[in-house]
Amino acid sequence: MNSIREQFPLLRTYKDLVYLDNAATTQKPESVIKAVTRFYEKQNANVHRGAYKLSDISSQLYVEAHTRVASFLNAYPDEIIFNSGATAGLNTLAYGLTKNLEKGDNVVLTRMEHHSNLLPWIEMSKRRGFEVRFIGLNPESGELLEEDIDTCIDERTRVVTFVHTSNVLGIVNPMHRLITRAKAMGALTVVDACQAVAHQKIDVKALDCDFLVFSGHKLYGPTGIGVLYGKKERLEKMDPFHYGGGMVARVSDLSIAWKDAPMKFEAGTPHIAGAIGLSAALKYLENLGWEEIFSHTETLTKYATETLSKIKDVKIFGKNAERRGMIAFEVEGVHSHDVAQIFDSENIAVRAGQHCATLFVQELTDNGIVRASMGIYNTKKDIDKLIVGIEKVKKMFHV
Secondary structure, eight states, rough: OOOOGGOHHHHHTTTOOEEOBBBTTOEEEEEEEEHHEEEEEOOOOTTTTTHHHEEEEEEEHHHHHHHHHHHTOOOOOEEEEEESSSHHHHHHHHHHSSTTTOOBBBBEEEEOGGGGTTTTHHHHHHHHEEEEEEEOOOOTTTBBBBHHHHHOTTEEEEEEESSBBOTTOOOOOHHHHHHHHHHOOOOOOOOETTTTTSSSSOOOOTTOOOOEEEGGGGGGGTTTOEEEEEOHHHHHHHSSSOOOTEEEEOSSSSSSSEETTTTGOOOOSHHHHHHHHHHHHHHHHHHHHHHHHHHHHHHHHHHHHHHTTTTTEEEEETSSSSSSSSEEEEEETTTHHHHHHHHHHHTEEOEOOOOOOOOHHHHOOOOOOEEEEEEEEHHHHHHHHHHHHHHHHHHTOOO
């Protein structure tokens, strides 16, 4: 993996940059940038609309992107919906899956959720009267409370929605435990896989989840493109959230007949270049090899944990839990934003603060959390530079 950095134009431009904010967004390999540029230079036309060769080429590339994503998830192409990102997918699901819910029903989340998988459900509960319940956390380990899974998910639970891998600590949740309990109670399951997809392939059939979302920009693809996977039979029953061109089979003054998924949920002109770029990113990662990618980020996570554990006055969050591709910590008595600013002076890019997961972070600390998240182009040398940054923080704040 040591030569991979050279395949990323931004990292070639900023040779001294230690980029450890991959959980926020990943950098883009040259092949993805070229695929997007090639589309606009040589293939640009609207999809499924034009009766001419250029439109046929664009449409075929767009269809192929659905197929590649479906292969990545072990799904069918018509179960793959493109949108602007995981946030759009979760809003679509919150709207569509709660339409018939009422007082007495409940939707179960965890206190680990990103705001994108928190705010839509809370807003829908205000409109429709159902209850929102939260699976709690162990404040020491950061893991979900196992006993809450059974007490929160009951016969009146209609949806259970949860993050696969925490965007704050990198903790991997007990997926099969959550899904099995939800199914036993007749509830639908929604998985936020944003932080998982950059490190491993996900088999939706093995998981047996009803829905799953992720964003392309966290997977070395473009911004503005995301994926909503849904079981075909679930998508057939769900109403769309956006309305516009390309989604109707028939329309009259009094009635509308929707097309089948995915077009039913892809109203208007889609982000064609984004879908093509995402397809190129998946092809790039497949060529690297998913086992190698998983092993690389696991090795870096272990090395970062072992190294930071030796530093006095540094607390690692979720240290003993199963984690994926990141390390979250605080320097005793120093606000996370101050740590990040000092790191920046050393050309180290990390994320600090609440991480759009206020409920989670506030249960762990008052100073916010510093998150260093690893990607395929990072090395142990980057972790070593992170240590240098921590020592500078300690010296400046007399820790």
